[in-house]
Amino acid sequence: MNNQELNVGEYVDQMALLLDLRLRNEYRDGVVANFERIKAIAQLVNSFPLPEEIEAAPIFEP
Numbered sequence: 001m002n003n004q005e006l007n008v009g010e011y012v013d014q015m016a017l018l019l020d021l022r023l024r025n026e027y028r029d030g031v032v033a034n035f036e037r038i039k040a041i042a043q044l045v046n047s048f049p050l051p052e053e054i055e056a057a058p059i060f061e062p
Helices: 008-018 025-046
Strands: none
Touching: 008 025
């Protein structure tokens, strides 16, 4: 993974274009704010170190 910082506003604009989603201007700031929150949560999860010997379970059983 590279160390480039994600521009969330640009990401939202590009994904809306890609998905042909007509994102109205009055909702864009809220969508960007939610993606900023998602990004912060993902960074927390991705920064958690996992041991090399851990294996993915083939079936999830709660």
